[in-house]
Amino acid sequence: xxxxxxxxxxxxxxxxxxxxxxxxxxxxxxxxxxxxxxxxxxxxxxxxxxxxxxxxxxxxxxxxxxxxxxxxxxxxxxxxxxxxxxxxxxxxxxxxxxxxxxxxxxxxxxxxxxxxxxxxxxxxxxxxxxxxxxxxxxxxxxxxxxxxxxxxxxxxxxxxxxxxxxxxxxxxxxxxxxxxxxxxxxxxxxxxxxxxxxxxxxxxxxxxxxxxxxxxxxxxxxxxxxxxxxxxxxxxxxxxxxxxxxx
Amino acid sequence: xxxxxxxxxxxxxxxxxxxxxxxxxxxxxxxxxxxxxxxxxxxxxxxxxxxxxxxxxxxxxxxxxxxxxxxxxxxxxxxxxxxxxxxxxxxxxxxxxxxxxxxxxxxxxxxxxxxxxxxxxxxxxxxxxxxxxxxxxxxxxxxxxxxxxxxxxxxxxxxxxxxxxxxxxxxxxxxxxxxxxxxxxxxxxxxxxxxxxxxxxxxxxxxxxxxxxxxxxxxxxxxxxxxxxxxxxxxxxxxxxxxxxxxxxxxxxxxxxxxxxxxxxxxxxxxxxxxxxxxxxxxxxxxxxxxxxxxxxxxxxxxxxxxxxxxxxxxxxxxxxxxxxxxxxxxxxxxxxxxxxxxxxxxxxxxxxxxxxxxxxxxxxxxxxxxxxxxxxxxxxxxxxxxxxxxxxxxxxxxxxxxxxxxxxxxxxxxxxxxxxxxxxxxxxxxxxxxxxxxxxxxxxxxxxxxxxxxxxxxxxxxxxxxxxxxxxxxxxxxxxxxxxxxxxxxxxxxxxxxxxxxxxxxxxxxxxxxxxxxxxxxxxxxxxxxxxxxxxxxxxxxxxxxxxxxxxxxxxxxxxxxxxxxxxxxxxxxxxxxxxxxxxxxxxxxxxxxxxxxxxxxxxxxxxxxxxxxxxxx
Numbered sequence: 001x002x003x004x005x006x007x008x009x010x011x012x013x014x015x016x017x018x019x020x021x022x023x024x025x026x027x028x029x030x031x032x033x034x035x036x037x038x039x040x041x042x043x044x045x046x047x048x049x050x051x052x053x054x055x056x057x058x059x060x061x062x063x064x065x066x067x068x069x070x071x072x073x074x075x076x077x078x079x080x081x082x083x084x085x086x087x088x089x090x091x092x093x094x095x096x097x098x099x100x101x102x103x104x105x106x107x108x109x110x111x112x113x114x115x116x117x118x119x120x121x122x123x124x125x126x127x128x129x130x131x132x133x134x135x136x137x138x139x140x141x142x143x144x145x146x147x148x149x150x151x152x153x154x155x156x157x158x159x160x161x162x163x164x165x166x167x168x169x170x171x172x173x174x175x176x177x178x179x180x181x182x183x184x185x186x187x188x189x190x191x192x193x194x195x196x197x198x199x200x201x202x203x204x205x206x207x208x209x210x211x212x213x214x215x216x217x218x219x220x221x222x223x224x225x226x227x228x229x230x231x232x233x234x235x236x237x238x239x240x241x242x243x244x245x246x247x
Numbered sequence: 248x249x250x251x252x253x254x255x256x257x258x259x260x261x262x263x264x265x266x267x268x269x270x271x272x273x274x275x276x277x278x279x280x281x282x283x284x285x286x287x288x289x290x291x292x293x294x295x296x297x298x299x300x301x302x303x304x305x306x307x308x309x310x311x312x313x314x315x316x317x318x319x320x321x322x323x324x325x326x327x328x329x330x331x332x333x334x335x336x337x338x339x340x341x342x343x344x345x346x347x348x349x350x351x352x353x354x355x356x357x358x359x360x361x362x363x364x365x366x367x368x369x370x371x372x373x374x375x376x377x378x379x380x381x382x383x384x385x386x387x388x389x390x391x392x393x394x395x396x397x398x399x400x401x402x403x404x405x406x407x408x409x410x411x412x413x414x415x416x417x418x419x420x421x422x423x424x425x426x427x428x429x430x431x432x433x434x435x436x437x438x439x440x441x442x443x444x445x446x447x448x449x450x451x452x453x454x455x456x457x458x459x460x461x462x463x464x465x466x467x468x469x470x471x472x473x474x475x476x477x478x479x480x481x482x483x484x485x486x487x488x489x490x491x492x493x494x495x496x497x498x499x500x501x502x503x504x505x506x507x508x509x510x511x512x513x514x515x516x517x518x519x520x521x522x523x524x525x526x527x528x529x530x531x532x533x534x535x536x537x538x539x540x541x542x543x544x545x546x547x548x549x550x551x552x553x554x555x556x557x558x559x560x561x562x563x564x565x566x567x568x569x570x571x572x573x574x575x576x577x578x579x580x581x582x583x584x585x586x587x588x589x590x591x592x593x594x595x596x597x598x599x600x601x602x603x604x605x606x607x608x609x610x611x612x613x614x615x616x617x618x619x620x621x622x623x624x625x626x627x628x629x630x631x632x633x634x635x636x637x638x639x640x641x642x643x644x645x646x647x648x649x650x651x652x653x654x655x656x657x658x659x660x661x662x663x664x665x666x667x668x669x670x671x672x673x674x675x676x677x678x679x680x681x682x683x684x685x686x687x688x689x690x691x692x693x694x695x696x697x698x699x700x701x702x703x704x705x706x707x708x709x710x711x712x713x714x715x716x717x718x719x720x721x722x723x724x725x726x727x728x729x730x731x732x733x734x735x736x737x738x739x740x741x742x743x744x745x746x747x748x749x750x751x752x753x754x755x756x757x758x759x760x761x762x763x764x765x766x767x768x769x770x771x772x773x774x775x776x777x778x779x780x781x782x783x784x785x786x787x788x789x790x791x792x793x794x795x796x797x798x799x800x801x802x803x804x805x806x807x808x809x810x811x812x813x814x815x816x817x818x819x820x821x822x823x824x825x826x827x828x829x830x831x832x833x834x835x836x837x838x839x840x841x842x843x844x845x846x847x848x849x850x851x852x853x854x855x856x857x858x859x860x861x862x863x864x865x866x
Contacts, residue, residue, distance in 0.1 A: 028391040028472045035464045039502045046506025046547060050521065057540050062525070070525040070538045170536070177518030180538035187513060187521075 065095035068170035069179035095167040107150045114143030115234040128217035137207045144200040292393035298379030305371035315359040324774035326754040352753035353422035360425030372562040383812035386475025391468040402458035409451035418442035429522035429541040433514040436532030449512045463494035477831035489565020504551030549600035557596040563700030567653045573808045574650035575642030578836040581634040588627035621671035648722025652703035659695025684744025690737045710801030714819040721790040728783035735776030810835035814849035
């Protein structure tokens with residue numbers, strides 16, 4: 001390498017002589033975070049779009065209260081004339097749908113609360129209040145962890161504990177392989193759960209930093225960026241909850 | 248207000264953004280150069296080193312993919328004749344007299360496509376040239392996030408290892424094509440290659456995809472945030488524009504492929520039912536509940552992979568624009584239309600994926616809309632071609648080996664583009680779908696287009712990368728042989744394709760109409776040309792490696808070009824790129840400006856007053 005030249009001096013003064021730089025008035029971190037969220041939106045669009053297409057393409061006789069998913073006999077009208085047939089499990093229909101909407105609605109409320117506490121955390125440090133930042137971050141971590149705990153509990157009861165009727169699953173347990181509905185449910189909520197877990201991990205890092213007093217009124221972009229991510233994860237959940245549980 | 252190092256990962260956030268009049272440049276501090284060779288050359292955060300890492304790994308995989316292609320051609324010309332050299336590598340073939348087992352042919356074309364697309368063309372164009380050129384061309388010290396950049400390279404080796412591992416697992420390499428359509432791909436029992444290798448293929452692509460995503464976020468942020476003073480968007484070289492738009496394409500299309508790969512992976516390892524039909528059993532394998540749609544994979548896959556074919560050509564278009572303007576000693580004809588044409592191609596690229604699925608059973612009404620949008624791409628493509636011709640028209644052309652490769656990019660892209668219109672028309676596509684016509688088309692675009700652009704770009708920027716010049720006579724010889732053998736290999740595929748020669752078939756002689764000396768003679772001619780094409784690359788390899796160590800020392804600006812990497816820094820640039828961040832006064836295409844002493848005006852040099860007015864307005 002033939003650069004014997006000394007390390008150059010700070011070129012910042014150059015800007016006074018030449019034309020001004022063309023960059024927009026945001027930080028690189030924020031641009032990158034928005035781009036990252038855009039890629040995440042496309043990823044979840046892939047999953048949600050798949051769900052919509054698969055559900056629309058599911059035949060009217062895929063689910064029934066008397067037979068396992070996709071194992072409904074061709075002559076069902078003769079064999080079991082009173083069987084109800086669906087193209088997709090309906091909400092609150094215990095014959096085909098094992099999901100507890102009440103529990104998850106409460107969980108959704110908790111996640112929305114965590115977004116509120118995240119807003120309070122950012123607002124606190126924007127005013128320079130380090131103690132409130134720590135407190136609200138702690139609350140956010142708590143809400144996020146609670147959400148994850150409920151999701152783990154939900155998965156556990158679905159996959160291992162409860163015995164469900166035939167219309168839900170041929171095996172009695174609700175696992176990803178028992179039906180298309182189960183595949184979609186576990187993939188979508190599972191990837192969202194992984195994002196929440198990542199968010200909680202980052203929030204814990206923020207919390208530890210804030211306990212050390214790292215963030216100040218002028219120096220807290222990590223709080224803002226991770227806050228953006230957290231709100232995104234919350235927003236995705238509202239869509240997923242609507243699409244997977246409610247409709 | 249929140250311009251901290253902590254979140255930006257690095258202190259390169261634009262120092263000038265906050266006020267030109269008080270130079271608070273502490274953000275622009277220059278890190279000391281790493282002295283430990285491990286961090287200087289291996290785990291480097293320097294965009295130039297990372298670019299060269301991508302270059303070398305891409306070229307190594309180019310050899311792998313090329314050898315796979317040679318094996319494909321051997322089998323097509325002389326079906327079931329013992330393959331030379333393979334006795335040494337394939338002891339298990341001994342019982343068969345070293346004949347290629349039929350499923351091996353499927354492994355060959357699957358891995359040839361996967362390696363060439365995901366490990367050669369995309370990493371070379373976006374990874375190697377994107378990394379190396381973007382900061383140098385916009386006047387930045389490095390990428391916006393150098394560490395993220397390092398990770399984007401180091402996500403590739405796991406992908407490469409997974410892909411290589413796919414050859415060695417029980418059942419051998421995957422066999423479902425680089426498109427990996429279910430149902431062949433998502434049942435363990437459908438083919439030997441789907442037994443285990445398909446899973447490794449999926450894992451490999453997931454890693455490669457994450458690498459590309461990190462890269463594209465970094466490129467976009469860098470181009471938005473770190474341009475030198477005066478580097479307005481419409482003063483950026485076409486290369487940067489092309490890489491910018493490519494990065495946007497990648498950022499928005501690739502996550503959809505990621506979701507599709509994840510779903511196929513789950514279908515295989517977790518028993519989900521996304522792509523398997525209801526009550527589906529293959530070859531006495533276990534029954535699955537199913538209920539999913541195999542066709543859905545094609546939609547998701549092509550939603551990424553059609554934009555991906557533009558990811559594989561747009562950077563080449565950008566680099567070729569710069570190279571042609573430089574060696575024509577003329578301003579690029581129609582700079583802004585060129586930018587808008589790239590943006591137009593990229594935008595249309597998102598709504599044409601269905602033209603890969605005309606024969607899949609998709610609704611023909613839907614096919615008609617895809618046909619229309621696909622044909623619209625001919626417009627921006629034609630704008631680009633005419634502008635390249637307009638740039639060369641009346642110029643003082645310098646036929647360097649780089650320029651020859653660039654011109655042949657234009658010529659071959661025309662052929663590849665025209666054959667694309669054949670395929671876009673649904674009635675014509677019914678005849679040529681899945682024939683060698685499509686193989687000819689893809690190779691005219693990806694070899695005749697992208698690979699010639701890569702050759703041109705390697706020769707053009709070699710002095711900047713390694714500080715030495717490549718050998719011109721050898722470069723011209725390599726170009727000439729490559730050009731002849733390339734056309735000898737791929738042009739005839741149009742003809743046998745029209746004759747109905749299917750692709751992805753190990754032995755064409757099973758069909759009466761392909762048994763004649765016409766078809767098989769052409770097949771043999773193509774195979775000999777392909778071997779010639781492969782051997783010609785040895786000249787390039789020799790020239791490349793010899794010149795790195797023993798080429799003549801390169802001056803800072805050997806081609807008398809205008810853009811910042813030539814006029815504002817050395818060859819090769821120091822690790823901090825520029826001693827002073829340069830100031831930019833105009834677009835990089837001011838060649839042969841009347842009344843100037845030199846026939847080029849560096850971007851760092853203001854134009855003389857009367858000229859400045861007219862030329863800048865025109866640009």
